Amino acid sequence: MESLMRATSLNSIPSPFLNHTFRQHDSRFTSGFKSTSSTLINNGRSSLPCLRAQQSETTDEFKVRNSQDEVSATQGIRIRRRPPTGPPLHYVGPFEFRLQNEGNTPRNILEEIVWNKDTEVAQMKDKKPLYTLKKAIELAPPPRDFIAALKASYLRTGMPALIAEVKKASPSRGVLREDFEPVEIAKAYEKGGAACLSVLTDAKYFQGSFENLEAIRNAGVTCPLLCKEFIVDAWQLYYARAKGADAVLLIAAVLPDLDIKYMTKICKLIGLTALVEVHDENEMDRILKIDGIQLIGINNRNLETFEVDISNTKKLLEGERGEKIRQKEIVVVGESGLFTPDDVAYVQEAGVKAILVGESIVKQKDPTAGIAELFGKDISA
Numbered sequence: 160m161e162s163l164m165r166a167t168s169l170n171s172i173p174s175p176f177l178n179h180t181f182r183q184h185d186s187r188f189t190s191g192f193k194s195t196s197s198t199l200i201n202n203g204r205s206s207l208p209c210l211r212a213q214q215s216e217t218t219d220e221f222k223v224r225n226s227q228d229e230v231s232a233t234q235g236i237r238i239r240r241r242p243p244t245g246p247p248l249h250y251v252g253p254f255e256f257r258l259q260n261e262g263n264t265p266r267n268i269l270e271e272i273v274w275n276k277d278t279e280v281a282q283m284k285d286k287k288p289l290y291t292l293k294k295a296i297e298l299a300p301p302p303r304d305f306i307a308a309l310k311a312s313y314l315r316t317g318m319p320a321l322i323a324e325v326k327k328a329s330p331s332r333g334v335l336r337e338d339f340e341p342v343e344i345a346k347a348y349e350k351g352g353a354a355c356l357s358v359l360t361d362a363k364y365f366q367g368s369f370e371n372l373e374a375i376r377n378a379g380v381t382c383p384l385l386c387k388e389f390i391v392d393a394w395q396l397y398y399a400r401a402k403g404a405d406a407v408l409l410i411a412a413v414l415p416d417l418d419i420k421y422m423t424k425i426c427k428l429i430g431l432t433a434l435v436e437v438h439d440e441n442e443m444d445r446i447l448k449i450d451g452i453q454l455i456g457i458n459n460r461n462l463e464t465f466e467v468d469i470s471n472t473k474k475l476l477e478g479e480r481g482e483k484i485r486q487k488e489i490v491v492v493g494e495s496g497l498f499t500p501d502d503v504a505y506v507q508e509a510g511v512k513a514i515l516v517g518e519s520i521v522k523q524k525d526p527t528a529g530i531a532e533l534f535g536k537d538i539s540a
C-alpha cells in the first residue's frame with residue numbers, strides 16, 4: 160500500500176523533480192501510469208493471453224483506483240476517485256454486463272464534481288500537454304504575493320482581509336446573478352477594498368471559466384487572484400498559473416496527504432500560493448501535520464451536504480489546534496456563509512485574519528457597496 164501511495168504521488172511531481180514523469184502522471188488515464196501501477200499491484204499478469212490481458216488491465220486499473228481509495232480512507236477521506244472505466248465487467252456464460260452500483264455512482268455532489276473533473280482534466284491534458292504549459296508559464300504575468308496582500312489589508316483595516324469571490328452560480332444556490340460581468344464585478348470588488356479575488360473556473364457546476372480568470376487578470380485588476388477550481392491533478396496547477404492565477408485551492412476532503420504535500424511543493428516551485436481548505440477536525444489535524452503550509456481555509460459549508468454553519472470556523476480554531484496554528488504562523492481564512500458585520504466579527508473573534516465571501520456580495524446590485532455593507536463600514540480607504 161505504501162509503495163502504491165508513493166508511486167501515485169511520484170507521478171504527481173513535475174519535471175524539475177523528475178524530468179520524464181509527466182507522461183506517466185498523464186495518468187491514471189494513460190498507458191504509462193497504467194502499466195506502472197498494474198505492475199506494482201499485480202505482477203505476472205502480462206503472461207496472460209492477449210484478450211484476457213486487456214480485460215485484466217481494466218480490472219487492474221479498477222484495483223488501482225480502489226487502492227487509492229483505500230489509502231484515502233485510512234486518512235478519513237470519504238470522497239472516492241472515479242473508477243476509470245466503471246467497475247469490472249461481470250460474466251454470465253457468454254454475456255457480460257456492468258451494474259449500476261455503489262462503485263460507479265457518485266455518492267454526493269462533491270464526489271460527482273470530482274469524478275467529472277477527472278474526465279475533464281484528462282481531456283484537457285491531451286490538448287495541452289505539460290511542456291506547452293511550461294512555456295506558457297514563462298510568458299505569464301509574474302505571480303503576486305497572495306498572503307502578503309492579505310496581511311497588508313489586515314494591518315491596514317484591523318479587520319479580516321477580504322477575498323471576494325467572482326461566482327455566477329453554485330450547485331447549492333443556483334444562479335446568483337443573471338447579469339454576470341466578471342470583469343466589472345472584479346473591478347467593483349477591488350474598488351470596495353478587497354485584498355484578493357477568488358475566481359470560479361469550474362464551468363459545469365459553477366458557470367465559471369478560465370476565460371474569466373484571464374480576462375480579470377488582463378483588465379488591470381491588481382489584487383492577487385485565487386483560481387477556484389477542484390484540483391485533482393498536478394497538471395491543473397500549471398494550467399492555473401499559465402492562465403494568470405496567483406493562488407489555487409487544495410481541498411483536503413478530496414486530496415490525500417501525499418498529494419497535498421507534493422502539490423504544495425509544486426505550487427512553491429511555480430510561484431503559486433496554496434490555500435488548503437478543511438471542513439472538519441480530522442482534515443485540520445491532517446493538514447497541521449504537513450510542513451510548509453502557510454494558508455488554511457476553513458469552509459463553513461459541508462461540500463457533501465451543503466449545510467452551512469459559521470460556528471465551524473470557531474470550532475476548528477479552539478484549543479490546541481488554534482495554538483498550533485499560531486505557532487506555525489499560518490494565516491486562516493473563514494470561508495462561506497458570511498453575510499453581516501456580526502458574522503465577520505464572529506469569525507474574527509475566532510481567530511481568522513481573512514474571509515472568503517461570494518454570495519452576499521456578488522448578489523448586490525453594486526458589489527462595492529455590498530462590501531461596505533458586509534463590514535458595516537467602508538474598508539476601501
Ligand SMILES: O=P(O)(O)OC[C@@H](O)[C@@H](O)c1c[nH]c2ccccc12
Nearest residue numbers: 458494495496497515516517518519
Ligand atoms: O458564497 P459564499 O457562501 O460566501 O462562499 C464563498 C466560498 O467560500 C465558496 O464558494 C467555496 C468555498 N470552498 C469552495 C470550494 C469549491 C467551490 C466553492 C467553494
